[in-house]
Amino acid sequence: MHLSHVKVYNFKSIQELDISLGRYNPVVGYNNAGKSNFLRAISWLLKKSALPESCFHDPSKEAWVEGTVVGVSSAIHLLPENQQQQIEPFIISDQLTFRRIQKTPGTTASLVKLEVLDGSGNWRANPTGIDNALGTMLPEPVHIKAMDDAGDDVSKFAAKNTIGLLIKYALDLARANNQSAMQTVDASLAALGTHLNGQTRIPELTSLESSATQSLASLFSGIDVQIEIPPPSLDEIIKSTTIKLVEQGSNNPRAFADYGHGTQRTVQMALIQLLAKYASQVGSAGNNTVILIDEPELYLHPQAICSVAAALKDLSSGDFQIFFSTHSPMMVGADDAAETVVFWKCPQRGTTYRQKIASALSGISNSQHQTDVIYSLSHSSQWLFSEKPIIVEGKTERHLLPAVYFGATGKRLNQASASLIESAGSGGSIDIAKLFKNLGYTPKVVFDLDFAFKEAPSLNLISPADPNLNSCLQWFAANSSSLGFNLDCTGLPRKGGAMNPEKAYEQLAIALPTECRNIHNLFKPINIWLWPGGAIEAHLGIAKTNAARAQFAALAMAGGGVSHAADPQTLLDFSNWI
Template sequence: MALNITNITIKNYKSCINTSLQLSGFTPLVGYNNAGKSNCLSALQWLLRKSSLSEKDFNEPANPIEVEAEIKGVSQALLDSMPEKQKKSVEKYVENDVLSIKRVQLVPAAKAAEIKLSVKDPATGQWVVNPTGIDNAINALLPEPIRIGAMENAAEDASKSKNTTTIGKLLAQFLEPVRQAHEQDLNTHLSEVSRRISSDGDLRFGELSNIDTTVNAKVAELFPGMTVKLHFETPTIDDLIKAGTLKVFEGQGDGRDFASYGHGAQRSIQMALVQYLAEIKRNVPELTTLLLIDEPELYLHPFAIEQVREALSSLSNSGYQVLITTHSAQMVTPELAETTLLMRKNDQQGTYTRLRLSDAIQQVVPNSVHQMEQLFSLSHSTQVLFAENVVLTEGKTELRLLPFLYKQACSKTMGQEKHALVAQSGVNDTKKSLEILAAMDLPAKAICDLDYGLTGAIRDGFVGATSPEVVAIKSRLAQIAPANNIALNGVGLPKKSDHCTAARAFEILANDAVAKPQILTLHNALKAQGIWLWTLGSIEAHIGIQSKDESAWALFKSNVNQNGLAASCPDHQSILDLVEWLRN
């Protein structure tokens, strides 16, 4: 079990009068401006690393600020890995791998020594105030949190590598291999520098000695017997890292200061560092580091937001507990919707959270199998404007399941590969939609049911009404119609009847051994023109679901998650082929 901070209670901190949060490995905090989302992050940061809070941090100055939390996953193995003194400080307060802590500041501007950290004694249920070594023990369990705020200090923060800055903390996470690989060599060179510029250097530059001699002649006139030497402190490898800056280069020109760029560039570089951190930390077990980010999507275009979200998701599985505030629907996947906290604020309660979606479902329909729905949706036009490829579809099942199937097939999201999935108002819009997107110089492909190949595709000129495959398919349909109670219209295509729907008729046709080769020929002819035709009639037939509703989609996704795509999907190869076609 990963080490995570779970249940949080914040009292009297800014807008948090009495705020409770249930945290997971990756928790988005969603709410309108000024709801107190950032206050929650700051309170959690203060819990782990105390500082003296001023009067403006107190909701009511006459009352204390208290932040309480449960730390779960404090296993015996983890305790055994701690230094003995720190282990002794906390071990007796851990029960069932849970440690409860609370930090309290009684009055504004209190001295650091007056800010107490308590632990709950599971034997008595009472709080033990400031037991010996407790701060150091918590530091060992939960390393220094990394806080990435909004953009108010981005230029200064992102252009310097200091222990107190966001970028400094990020760089410290992945510069350790550099230190280990080169510290010895660098120290050798620094030692040589020290021998030449320090006051006691054995190879001191002659010019420095000459300056010393001249200055000491003056000193001796004022203070006989006293001498001075110029001295230059040689930096350590830590000093060099702390003094590092980020230079931004474009083309062949010289690097420019980070502050000369806009917030979009600044935020992009911050989030690029987070993505790199996710790459190097993937599947690396270590103590949990708290990563607190205000609005990671700020100034980023939609697909960059998705890349950042996936990086943060990866970090949440690799030694980090991630909390973000966000206004972007793209930062909340259907899976994250379960544990997203909806933040609100009013005069009576201050900042509070609404019931989580996962908890609400369990209250209303206990033990029901549900696939979480998206909390938000972006307009199609927004996606199209930032896309490099557009996928048009008419069916609700494609809209619900294609992003899921895409990731199952290639381990990438459609957004990561810059595909926008756009719902058409009807299949009759396929040609017009493709033409509009072509005029915009946006590559596009369409996904259609089998009936389109014998109706709209002919009307739109993608295939001829007298082409051999169309003639053969319609001829075979006429032959099998009587035996299957299929009613045909005036042009020889299925129509709804009391005995067989048109959709069912096309599924029967698709499964006919004589018709199959001709349907495949039609499929290939349209695919060459950017249109994918479901050869079994519709996507539902390929993935083996009987209805087009939330329950069927949820059950299918649950089966795939548990058993894999190949075991859950009767024609999973067609899904793999579709994804490969979309990617090429």
């Protein structure tokens, strides 16, 4: 069971939001995009409180957050029979839709209503028993904010914080695996009860009880005073649990709050990692605890960030639904990119988000092309943290273009909010570009010159009757024999000759520079860059070897600029085009 859909209305920077959810929900976006507000909205949906005016996007309107839960049948057994009867009329196709609504700012919590959608599509306000039933199936969330004191979550026990959940799981394991020890604890608590109220009662308590009865008799006879001190239960005892830290080599435990933010955050994330392990050992109960974390990577070493990401993913496979905002690509695995939510803030519409890759793929009809796109995007999640996706055909551009851009501008690509995506060939590049357009980006695509001849005409990106294109085809026909390259049935260079096709296109660019440049200029307005010299190496003036590419990149990244290239002006033009 988990939240499958959330709608947010008039909450902080969010005017209106309607978003599908999974069990594992990374949230990315630039600062002030509204990521934390989205997590707060989910927290408010599951944990009732009165919102101040600052939580209303428009104080003159009501604020509400709606959630749809799927798989309700897996958790309804947790409810007593009367609550099951109360909630069953609202379960439609194993789903339950409810919302938290506050009409005006500054009201009391009693005026914050819970409404449930009935089978007729009408909202029913506060049906009997529903709030308690939801609280059992969807307990209060664990909400860890970026700038909160980690001690509130770790150093002191609470029923729904990290340390509280860990102790609960530890005791559940003890009851299952170490019954004798738990029986000893229960027996000790029972013995404590006899010392307070039973046969072995502390004499001073009995004496106090007798003295109180005598004192009362002087004023009102016929009534005895009986003092009962209930023994504490184990659940009550563990509420006083605290955590202290002891540095290795020291015997002096120190309070958690005495350590710096880095240590506190590291311990906090380590315990969340441990929570994943304990949750898997205890097994499924059927309910769904939502964990909301703002920037879990704060203060953590890169290796620790990867470990925390893995732990959160593990938790999502059990009775936990995970939401976290992040600025770190290490928190989002490439295999999670398709379900990651990218938030941004629109001046007119407030916080909004880009369509998920998973749903945008439906715009690509060919299933093989979908597979190619997914494969290409699975190499990296860096594009989630940029605004300018640049799609390249292969590893050569992916390795060289960061150095070219740095040499030409003195800046790194990420400073231009750009990221490189390696496609599975020229056809895949176009599909990826279409996908990013569907997501609201303006992608740019980089091709070798041969794209204009092999792929572009069939994609209606250039007319087969283009005079520059035909001049080049005529040149191929006239020079193939003398230069030693073979032609296919369309009149284009193919493998098998003394000169390979890549070299043939380079020779074409040397022989007809104006025509090749005209073709290049034809594609620039539609965000496609063709290397007018044939391929990038022709402009760099290097051989097509890894050693030559590495040498050029090293010099450019060391501050050598691009003046050592064969055609520095085209490299500067390319960098400006980005």
